[in-house]
Amino acid sequence: MVTIRPFRWDDSATVSTIIVRCLREVNSRDYPAELIDRMCAHFTPARVEQLAGERQMFVAVDDGGVVGTVSRDGNKVFTMFIHPERIGTGVGRLLMRHIEGLAAAEGHDFMETGASITGHGFYQRLGYTDIRTSDTDFGLNYILRKPLHPR
Numbered sequence: 001m002v003t004i005r006p007f008r009w010d011d012s013a014t015v016s017t018i019i020v021r022c023l024r025e026v027n028s029r030d031y032p033a034e035l036i037d038r039m040c041a042h043f044t045p046a047r048v049e050q051l052a053g054e055r056q057m058f059v060a061v062d063d064g065g066v067v068g069t070v071s072r073d074g075n076k077v078f079t080m081f082i083h084p085e086r087i088g089t090g091v092g093r094l095l096m097r098h099i100e101g102l103a104a105a106e107g108h109d110f111m112e113t114g115a116s117i118t119g120h121g122f123y124q125r126l127g128y129t130d131i132r133t134s135d136t137d138f139g140l141n142y143i144l145r146k147p148l149h150p151r
């Protein structure tokens with residue numbers, strides 16, 4: 001069974017490894033090698049720790065350990081990565097449901113994400129719609145939003 005818990009500092013190496021594996025094994029289909037190399041160099045364990053200090057970061061875990069991660073700043077979604085061997089098993093949906101619930105409980109009426117080309121279809125499947133595109137240091141991103149129902 002997969003559960004979600006807050007990031008702990010001793011997760012940083014594992015989370016960094018998952019992100020780098022995703023970039024090399026999955027996102028590399030949609031982005032040039034030079035960009036993938038730059039992103040991999042960026043997401044070191046130290047950088048993951050820094051991001052976890054700036055945002056609310058979560059990990060999805062099962063018996064074998066961490067299988068995915070996401071972070072949020074209010075109603076904004078960041079760093080959504082699922083272990084390549086667990087992609088397509090519902091972990092991403094579970095993580096999104098978790099942070100959408102937290103944002104809704106804080107009174108936000110929409111969730112916003114900056115999706116990679118690779119993640120775009122996933123967010124659309126979860127009910128997000130395109131707002132605009134954005135050129136970032138890490139290539140093209142789609143900005144999408146989904147209405148929340150504040151509780």
Ligand SMILES: CC(C)(COP(=O)(O)OP(=O)(O)OC[C@H]1O[C@@H](n2cnc3c(N)ncnc32)[C@H](O)[C@@H]1OP(=O)(O)O)[C@@H](O)C(=O)NCCC(=O)NCCS
Nearest residue numbers: 081082087088089090091092093115116118119121122125
């Ligand atoms: C994109 C990603 C986060 C999706 O997570 P996941 O755990 O594989 O997704 P889930 O299994 O929860 O899928 C939920 C639904 O979205 C669909 N889906 C998942 N990825 C999709 C994609 N790329 N395009 C279209 N639909 C997708 C699934 O089929 C499922 O649909 P269902 O309602 O029919 O069951 C994951 O594939 C990943 O980490 N990719 C590499 C890193 C990345 O691109 N991250 C996003 C950065 S913005």
